[in-house]
Amino acid sequence: MRSRIYLDWNATAPLRPEARAAMASAMDLVGNPSSVHAEGRAAKALMERARAQVTAALGAEGADVVFVSGATEAAALACAGRGLLCAEVEHEAVSAWCHSSLPVDGDGRVRVDDPARTALQMANSETGILQDLPEGLAVSDLTQAFGKVPFAFNWLGCAMGFVSAHKIGGPKGVGALVIRRGLDLEARLKGGGQEMGRRAGTENLIGIAGFGAAAEAAARDLAAGAWESVLQLRNILELSLCEDGKGTISVGKAARRLPNTLCLVTPGWKGETQVMQMDLAGFAVSAGSACSSGKVRASRVLRAMGLDETSAASALRVSIGPGVTEAEVMRFAEAWLRARDRHRARAA
Structure with missing residues (x-):
């Protein structure tokens, strides 16, 4: 006991053994994913494998999955400067960038009248209450729902959504912003042009490897x-x-x-x-x-x-x-x- x-x-969530093993293996890779030599290509291949694992777990085939430091950074990248609306039940990482004016009923449900200008969570971290996401939603915080309830990003009709690895048994300090293909989004971190120009900076390869393994394992557990x-x-x-x-x-x-x-x-x-x-x-x-x-x-x-x-x-x-x-x-x-x-x- x-x-x-x-x-x-x-x-x-407790770190999954699959994530721990993937991270330990990634520690042995010396290359930078942006380098063109063999070592760099090996690091890039590992990162893209993890991206494919996260993409599949999210049901986001055809969308862009951008690795970031976690859900807080993803929320800022998705919401800042866009004049979006949200409700007081949103996580502060979202409400910090939005106008918290949407009404909430006694069951924690949010009324959305203008989805294209709204950020709405799928699940609340404090109460667990699930929202019905309207078609055409600008941004959804998928962090708590990911791995716990079935969904596919491609079914949701959202322009963007985001998740964090440590909520599904991956490492802390890594997450992803999912962007519907073709949507223009200006980077907040500028520099080397990594992550399809959406987020500059050398990628956290060890964390990303753990994230990918955790996402694959989480999807398997949910299906089982x-x-x-x-x-x-x-x-x-x-x-x-x-x-x-x-x-x-x-x-x-x-x-x-x-x-x-x-x-x-x-x-x-x-x-x-x-x-x-x-x-x-x-x-x-x-x-x-x-x-x-x-x-x-x-x-x-x-x-x-x-x-x-x-x-x-x-x-x-x-x-x-x-x-x-x-x-x-x-x-x-x-x-x-x-x-x-x-x-x-x-x-x-």
Whole structure:
């Protein structure tokens, strides 16, 4: 039995052995992918193999897959300076470049009237709520959905979408922007003209190799039904934590969600307090997006969905993945329920 139990897969997934092996192999290549000698060609071939793996996993054949440092850079490249609209439920990497004016209903669904001027996530990292992407959408954040739910970029009708390797068991520090072929996009990083002129700078060959291997493995797991088993565990956990009539809310329960994500709100029990208590008990969970961790504030996602300040500050996110067992989630449920009972006793 593992001494600690990791239940924060939406922040980052554990590194896949396939990615680790691919990265170790790439470390032995000395060449720069832009060099024309044999060593450079070998590095280029490895990078293009990884690009093909990511392209296939995304269902993006015929589109341009541009390697970047991660979803945050991809969001900036796709959104900056375009005057796009978004909702408050978007990740801050997107909302930083857009006008956050689109309405959100109580189930976290966003109304889009002008898709060509809109950035819209497929799945929310905090709640797991899935959006229906309208045809002609300008940009979609596919980061949390990639590898967890079936989709193909070519079916979505988006002009651009982006993903990050570490959400699917690849390395941190590498991601991709997918651009519909023929779409003009000015580079933000200029210099050597790498990545089809969209992103200058010597490519992170080791990270890209790991990304490609992780993408291929993630697609294989999804096709094999690994996330259906995860969904069953999530539902068992949800039932254990929310069906005792003691005031804990499962956010988005009535909406379509990622199969692995559970957002719990227990009004008055601060999310960061829960995270610390669970950490001491041996469980890694989150109070929201990992990019916002350490900031003691109410979730703007939950506020946009209509929750009050106290409730929005009382959220806990549990996100699981393949390999997590029923015994482990039940150990968490027992520890969390004990902590909640202690909190209620002190508050009484």
